[in-house]
Amino acid sequence: MGRKLLLEKAHVEGIRTYDVYRREGGYASVEKAFKNMSPDQVTEEVKKSGLRGRGGAGFPTGMKWSFLAKPEGVPRYLVCNADESEPGTFKDRYLMEFIPHLLIEGLIVSSYALGSNRTYIYIRGEYAWIVDILEQAIAEANANGWLGKNILGTGFDCQIYVQRGAGAYICGEETALIESLEGKRGNPRIKPPFPAVKGVWDCPTVVNNVETLAAVVPIINLGGEEYAKIGVGKSTGTKLISACGNINKPGVYEIDMTISVEEFIYSDEYCGGIPKGKRLKACIPGGSSVPILPTNLLLKTAKGDTRMMNYESLADGGFATGTMMGSGGFIVFDEDQCVVRHTLTLARFYRHESCGQCSPCREGTGWMEKILKNIEYGKGKMSDIDLLWDIQRKIEGNTICPLGDAAAWPVAAAIRHFRDEFEWHVLNPVESQSRNFGLAHYADPRPVPVA
Amino acid sequence: MVFTEDKLKKVQEIIARYPDGKQKSALIPVLHLAQEEFGGWLSAEAMDYVASLLSIEPIEVYEVATFYSMYNLKPVGRYLFEVCQTGPCMLNGSDQIIDYIKEKLGIGVGETTTDGLFTLKTVECLGACGYAPMMQLGKHFREHLTKEKVDQIIEECRNRTTSLN
Numbered sequence: 001m002g003r004k005l006l007l008e009k010a011h012v013e014g015i016r017t018y019d020v021y022r023r024e025g026g027y028a029s030v031e032k033a034f035k036n037m038s039p040d041q042v043t044e045e046v047k048k049s050g051l052r053g054r055g056g057a058g059f060p061t062g063m064k065w066s067f068l069a070k071p072e073g074v075p076r077y078l079v080c081n082a083d084e085s086e087p088g089t090f091k092d093r094y095l096m097e098f099i100p101h102l103l104i105e106g107l108i109v110s111s112y113a114l115g116s117n118r119t120y121i122y123i124r125g126e127y128a129w130i131v132d133i134l135e136q137a138i139a140e141a142n143a144n145g146w147l148g149k150n151i152l153g154t155g156f157d158c159q160i161y162v163q164r165g166a167g168a169y170i171c172g173e174e175t176a177l178i179e180s181l182e183g184k185r186g187n188p189r190i191k192p193p194f195p196a197v198k199g200v201w202d203c204p205t206v207v208n209n210v211e212t213l214a215a216v217v218p219i220i221n222l223g224g225e226e227y228a229k230i231g232v233g234k235s236t237g238t239k240l241i242s243a244c245g246n247i248n249k250p251g252v253y254e255i256d257m258t259i260s261v262e263e264f265i266y267s268d269e270y271c272g273g274i275p276k277g278k279r280l281k282a283c284i285p286g287g288s289s290v291p292i293l294p295t296n297l298l299l300k301t302a303k304g305d306t307r308m309m310n311y312e313s314l315a316d317g318g319f320a321t322g323t324m325m326g327s328g329g330f331i332v333f334d335e336d337q338c339v340v341r342h343t344l345t346l347a348r349f350y351r352h353e354s355c356g357q358c359s360p361c362r363e364g365t366g367w368m369e370k371i372l373k374n375i376e377y378g379k380g381k382m383s384d385i386d387l388l389w390d391i392q393r394k395i396e397g398n399t400i401c402p403l404g405d406a407a408a409w410p411v412a413a414a415i416r417h418f419r420d421e422f423e424w425h426v427l428n429p430v431e432s433q434s435r436n437f438g439l440a441h442y443a444d445p446r447p448v449p450v451a
Numbered sequence: 452m453v454f455t456e457d458k459l460k461k462v463q464e465i466i467a468r469y470p471d472g473k474q475k476s477a478l479i480p481v482l483h484l485a486q487e488e489f490g491g492w493l494s495a496e497a498m499d500y501v502a503s504l505l506s507i508e509p510i511e512v513y514e515v516a517t518f519y520s521m522y523n524l525k526p527v528g529r530y531l532f533e534v535c536q537t538g539p540c541m542l543n544g545s546d547q548i549i550d551y552i553k554e555k556l557g558i559g560v561g562e563t564t565t566d567g568l569f570t571l572k573t574v575e576c577l578g579a580c581g582y583a584p585m586m587q588l589g590k591h592f593r594e595h596l597t598k599e600k601v602d603q604i605i606e607e608c609r610n611r612t613t614s615l616n
Contacts, residue, residue, distance in 0.1 A: 075470070087537045087576040118470070125483070125521045126577050128590040161468040166479050166519030169575070183478035183511075185518040201473055242581055244539045250581035288538060288576075329580070331539055345538045349575045355518075 002256040002269075003230055005218040005238045006211070010098050016133065018140035021101040027146055029220035033109045034152045037220075042113035046216060048224025050236035055081055055172070055209030056287060056327040058311055067196040068114055069204040077205045078116035079181065080107060080213055082123035083165060083172040086406075087288035087349060088329025091240040092210035094252040096123075096130050099214075100137035104160065106213040108146055109220055111158045114206055118159055122177050125166040134162050169353035173401045174207040176355065187355050188401035211240050231257040235310035239328055241270075245283075246334035248272035257310035261285070262299045264309050265332060278334035282417075285314055286326020288346050289406035291413030292339070293323050319413065339421050340432075343414040344372040350407035358399040364391050365407045372411075375422060378429030385422045389415050452496050454504075458484055462504055474505050478515055481505065482522060491531065492523035520574065528563040528570035530608045533587040536573045539580035548584045548596050549573060555605060568612060569605070 014020035021027075033042050047062030068076060080103070084092040096103055103121075111119045123131060138160050141147045149157045168186045170176045175189035178200045199205020215237060219227045228236045235257040244250045247265065249272035255264065264270045265280065274280055284292045301307055302321035307314065311325045333342070351365035371388050374380045392408035399405075415422060425432040454462065462481055469476040481501050482493065489497045498512040516522045523531075532552060536545050549571075553559060556569050563570040579585040582594035593604055 084578050085576055088539055088580050090578045090580050090582075093578050118468075120468075124578065125479075125519070126587055126592075163468075163476075164480055164483060166483065167521035167574075168519050180479065181476060182473070183475035183505075183507075183515065185514055201470060244580040244583065245542050250583075252581070331542075331580070333542070337542060342538055342541065345536065345541045349537050352520075352575050 002254065002259065003238065004254050005222075005227075005230070006095065006102065006214055006240060007099075007252070007254045010094075015099055016101075016137075018101060018137070018144060021099070022144075026101050027105055029217045030105060030108050030112075030146055031152070033112060033220050034154050034156070039113045039115060042109060042220065045219055045224035046113070049215075049219040049227040050224075050234060051212065051215055051219060051227070052234070052236075052311065053209055054211035054215065054239065054328070056086065056289075058325060061208065061212055064196070064208070065110075065114060065206060067194070068206055069197045070115070071204070075117065075203050076115050077200050077203055078107070078111050078114050078119045079174075079177065079200060079205060079207045080119070080121040080210060081172060081174065081177055081207050082121050082127070082210045083169075083177060084127075084210070084327075085124055085169040085172050085353075086327050086329055087346065088244060088284060088331040089242055089287045089327040090244075091242040091252050091328055093127060093130065094242070095210055095214055095240070096127070096134060100133050101141070102214045102217055103134070103210055104137050104141050104146075106216040107160055108141070108151070108158060110206075110208070110213050110216050111160075112151075112154075112156055116206075117157050118161065120181060120200075121160065121162045122171070122181055123162060123164055124171070125164050128164070131162050131164050138162070168355075169349075170355045170401070170403055173403065176401065177207060178205065185355070187357050188403075190400055232308070232310055233312055235312060235325075239309075239325070241309070241328040241330050243271050243330040243332070245330075245332035246274055246278065246337065247332045248275050255309055257308070259309050260299075261307045261309055261314075264330075271330075271332065274332070274334050276334075278336060280332065281335045281337055282333040282339065284323075284329070284331040284410075285309075286324045287329035288331070288349065289409055290324040290326040291319050291322075291409055292333075292417065293413075294417045297321050297417070319409070320416075323413075338376075339414050339418040340372065340376050340425050343411060344369065344376050346410045347372050347407070350403065350410075354403060354407070358404065360395045360398045361404040361407065364395040364404070367391050368395075368407070368411055375425050376432070378425075378433050380422075380426045380429075382423065382426050384426070385415060385419065388422075452489060452494075452500050454484070454488060458488055466505075475507050475511065477505060478507070478512065479519070482512070482516060486522060491527050491529070492525060526563075527572075528568050529612065530568055530588060531570045531572060532604075533572045533574045533577075535575070535577045535579065535583070535585055535587075537576040540576075540583040540585060543583040545584040545596075548586075548598075548601065551598050551601055555601065568608065 051061040052058040171180045171186040176186040180186040195205040266273045280295045301316045316322045347369040351369045354361045354365045356362045392411045395404045396408040465477045466474045502509040502512045584596045585594040
């Protein structure tokens with residue numbers, strides 16, 4: 001059983017309420033930080049912890065905080081990115097829905113470290129009921145003196161507000177989120193200037209993901225060095241993984257990044273294996289934008305090492321034979337699933353969510369969807385596969401924000417690892433339209449269990 | 452077309468969340484309020500009203516309302532079924548659920564039943580991938596959908612309408 005830092009109390013009855021959360025030791029990190037630590041010392045502990053941003057990019061959080069400009073007389077802002085819209089990713093929702101005070105506690109400590117007197121939670125619009133849960137938790141924190149003026153007699157004032165988005169994946173990108181928070185279309189900004197210098201309302205701003213900010217609580221409680229001892233290498237602490245697709249136990253799991261991918265998929269503690277005795281075909285381990293891997297490269301690296309559930313091991317081999325931890329959106333495919341069809345749904349997603357600012361993304365995502373549709377529905381040509389490859393190459397790295405890359409990578413990885421499945425679709429136009437048909441690429445050595 | 456006193460108070464509360472002079476930031480939440488208040492969609496008149504409340508130009512409202520997928524720019528039924536069709540939901544049978552709803556209600560995607568009760572919309576990833584297939588209905592998610600569950604939801608909506616009428 002791995003160590004739990006964020007979800008340890010998730011199953012305590014009534015943990016959503018302030019009284020139970022406090023009884024279980026909640027808000028201890030605020031007391032510790034406000035009474036014994038300066039804001040810079042809090043940042044220092046976060047640096048020592050080695051915490052990497054849990055939204056997908058994995059950038060060191062303490063370093064990001066230290067970039068925040070602090071000009072005299074200019075307000076600074078902390079914005080919590082709760083936009084969570086990457087297919088496969090639903091971990092932040094779980095945290096906010098079931099342990100809202102953990103996020104509020106993390107936000108208070110982080111706001112203190114950064115000197116943010118107004119802090120915003122930007123949450124995707126579809127999570128409407130979670131807005132109510134968060135506002136209730138904020139009201140309770142206010143009523144009990146953890147927010148407001150002169151918190152714990154430190155002279156520090158802080159208020160937290162929830163801002164609801166309105167349905168746009170791009171608003172998960174930090175500058176698009178800032179634009180949206182300012183009441184505009186979610187069009188990403190060109191960087192530099194970075195938000196740490198010029199963010200919301202042109203003021204210095206830090207944007208951090210929900211899980212990242214919640215992780216500040218155990219970091220302060222344990223101390224940065226103790227937190228860094230959990231996990232392995234630069235994958236310190238714990239990580240929430242939202243697992244879905246063809247597995248027996250979909251859900252949100254907390255791992256300490258020392259387990260293997262195989263253990264995560266097959267053990268009863270986590271995903272519980274593949275339903276109906278099917279074999280594992282492939283997996284996207286970090287949200288839809290990260291490369292899909294066939295089983296042989298998923299369970300072992302190209303060098304033959306056991307693939308582990310941490311940032312370094314998942315990325316081993318680069319995009320040629322590896323993938324990424326990303327947001328931890330873990331999508332599992334059994335042997336019956338069609339990679340072409342799945343890639344088409346992702347292409348449609350990215351076409352729908354492109355903000356339209358950059359031509360390669362606006363036009364390219366549409367073309368990728370059209371070509372994939374042709375291949376999936378029996379109208380594809382062999383040359384379409386190369387055309388698809390060419391288009392994704394022209395999108396990647398040529399857009400203002402990473403949405404272009406996010407749209408290109410799934411297509412590239414699907415062609416790289418499953419090219420024969422695309423070719424089969426072209427050569428078998430009638431058969432390939434069967435919904436649940438794909439070529440089996442499993443390399444799972446275990447015997448097929450009896451259903 | 453005006454907000455009730457309660458809604459106007461809410462608008463002022465929202466504006467107060469932002470620094471002075473940054474009331475445009477209230478636009479997205481206020482558009483949500485307008486959509487709720489004015490029949491589930493945003494007419495040009497409703498958007499102009501929101502512009503006047505926030506002291507911004509109507510075009511600033513239109514450009515935002517047309518960007519975000521949660522705003523309806525034409526009338527919708529009393530119950531809006533927003534069914535997710537992205538990867539993980541597809542792996543768990545969202546295509547079949549969408550087909551079943553079409554058949555059951557006799558409408559296509561983007562259409563409304565003749566009695567004005569139901570509109571069917573397909574949407575992209577709603578963050579419920581572990582509980583797929585799913586749809587959003589009003590403020591809440593309906594997850595682990597099966598044909599039987601779809602029947603129950605439709606029945607529930609019809610019963611609610613009968614009791615309200």
